[in-house]
Amino acid sequence: MDKLKRIKELIRQLNQCRDLYYNNSISKISNWEYDNLFDELKRLEEETNIIMTNSPTHTVGYEVKSELKKVKHSHLMLSLDKTKSLSDLKKFSDDKDCLLMCKMDGLSILLSYKNGELIKAETRGNGEIGEDVTHNAKVFENIPLHIDYTKELEIEGEAIITYDDFEKINKELPPDKKYSNPRNLVSGSVRQLDSGIAKKRHIKFIAWKVPTEKDFMLSGFQDAEELGFEIVPYSYIPKKTKNLEYYIEKLKEVASKKNFPIDGLVISYNDIQYGKSLGITEHHPKHSLSYKFYDDIYQTKLLDVEFTMGKTGVLTPTAVFEPVDIDGSIIERASLHNISIMNKLGITHKGQIVNVYKANTVIPQIDSVEEDDTEITNSNIITPLNLCPFCHSDTSIIKDNDTDVLVCTNPNCKGKLLGKLSHFVSKNAIGIEGLSDQTLQKFIDLGWLSSFKDIYYLSEHKEEMYKINGFGKKSVDKLLESIEKSRNTTLDRFIYGLCIPLIGRTASKTISSFCRKIAIRDLLDDIYVFYNYGTFNANDLNGLGEIMCKSLNDYISQKKNEIMELSKEFNIESNIRKQDNITNNLILTNMVFVITGSLNHYKNRNDLISVIEQFGGKVSGSVSSKTSYLINNNITSTSGKNAKAKQLNIPIISEEDFIQLIS
Ligand SMILES: [Zn+2]
Secondary structure, three states, X not given: OHHHHHHHHHHHHHHHHHHHHHHHOOOOOOHHHHHHHHHHHHHHHHHHOOEEOOOOOOOOOOOEOOOOOEXXXXXXXXXXXXXXXXXXXXXXXHHOXXXXXXXXXXXXXXXXXXXXXXXXXXXXXXXXXXXXXXXXXXXXXXXXXXOOOOOOEEXXXXXXXXXXXXXXXXXXXXXXXXXOOHHHHHHHHHOOOEHHHHHOOOXXXXXXXXXXXXXXXXXXXHXXXXXXOEEOOEEEEOOOOOOHHHHHHHHHHHHHHOOOOEEEEEEEEOXXXXXXXXXXXOOEXXXXXXXXXXXXXXXXXXEEEEEEEOOOOEEEXXXXXXXXXXXXXXXXXXXXXXXXXXXXXXXXXXXOEEEEEEEOOOEEEEEEEOOOOOOOOOOOEOOOOOEOOOOOOEEEEEEEOOEEEEEEOOOOOHHHHHHHHHHHOOOXXXXXXXXXXXXXXXXXXXXXXOOOHHHHHHHHHHHHHHHOOOOHHHHHHHHHHHHHHOOEEEHHHHHHHOOOOOOOHHHHHHHHHXXXXXXXXXXXXXXXXXXXXXXXXXXXXXXXOHHHHHHHHHHHHHHHHHHHHHHOOOEEEOOHHHOOOOOOOOOOOOOEEEEOOOOOOOOOHHHHHHHHHHOOOEEOOOOOOOOOEEEOOOOOOOOHHHHHHHHOOOOEEOHHHHHHHHO
């Protein structure tokens, strides 16, 4: 370790002397002294087997590439789950001892060594495929070209440019070529085709993931340090520490002293096996968590604003911009939500520079728009559309809760149809796989779809579908199968799918439960109750306000026939157990039922059991002194259960009697 320190010190001294001599013709030390230091370095390099990239004993030739080759990583470079909440970080650290590290704000790089030689450097890219930047890694300032380790080694870390270097380099760049932050500069530098340019950018590699055969992450760090790598600043955090804030501040201080650009911290379990045993969720390993100080802002150029139509006919503006890589995913669109927000941001023309971020590290948003003095002309202006992009009718800006929204004024607009169909087939409504918006639009254009019901007649176009480009027999068959399957549904999904204004999922469940109750009482179909009930009111539908009830009643009175016709396409399941909050009426509490013989009113025994349980009762398999009722339509039967019931004086009732009991 001391030898490594000495190597680094000698490199620093020798390089300084050389720079002074070449740039200013100043000799700080005599040639004899210089040669002595040089020889000492050479000897130490031989002894330790470590050769750093910036060692004056070796000159790395510059390479100019014509392009950066795409490379597939040997393993997925997964990104970490992110949080901005300190309590999440605390919760994580309560489990086990951890390492808390600076999260370097640069470009993630994977270095590969074989037989002690640096053989490859790859950018993280999308986690699966990155770019080969080996030629530039060889001119990074602080990595070993050669290490004293013959097995294969893949070490992950961040290429960074320190704040002081960033300022120096940026100062020398012409105004239109300046970088807004060290991350952009390092990204541009590591991806240079000419390693001569990369060399001038003083790129450093800070390792943060080192494979080790030992049990603890810390051992990997220590080993890598001995091989000559610079390790990310970290602290050891004992579990359930009360001093997490202290460690955080400490690390921020270290980073600031070293001029390291950081944008947060990363916490990992030190026990490697434990971390691995937690597995992976939603593309993130659970052994680590990244804690961000703020949402990163990325600048890009606005290309246009597109308007998409929702099911209610509102045209929502979406900003389309030049692609930016945010945390490893390529972002090129962000919703502007409504006209008010679009105006507040000051979006006026194509080519504006916009600041984009992922709100709470998930949803792309536009933070602000840079001012510029471009003249607004007919060719670059961005305004809310005058005509609906779907039906070319007039649009109009209306107020919705103090917000300006753009709507199409045509009630039969095709765009609304797409929104409605898209909602109808969505996962929480009817749930049909394979009907993307694009496909729905195609079918609308072909004249195959103008209502929900039409979906169930798409099979008539099967042969034509086979011929549509990009469809293929397999996917068509799969789609039609999914449509057939969707005929079995529940009333709440059916109601939700209808796109009744103001009626969302929860309201749909409430309505469906109410219909179910009436249906049981009157021995009717749930769906029949739905469209024939008449006027629903807030008393019936606990949780729905008057306005929602009015919307529901208006809808049913206008579309009763349509609903009835549509419902014929479905088998609406009446398995009561699958629905929530059916009734608060637990009149069968403490009662035990036994069921025997065949049933007439309930589809099967399970249905009847569901109803009994729904009302608070229990069902048992055999008659005993604890039985309250035996349900048997054949009261005079001489079956064992009937005999036992009679013997114990337990009432035998029919299904009809039972229904009387609960209504
Ligand atoms: Zn329209």
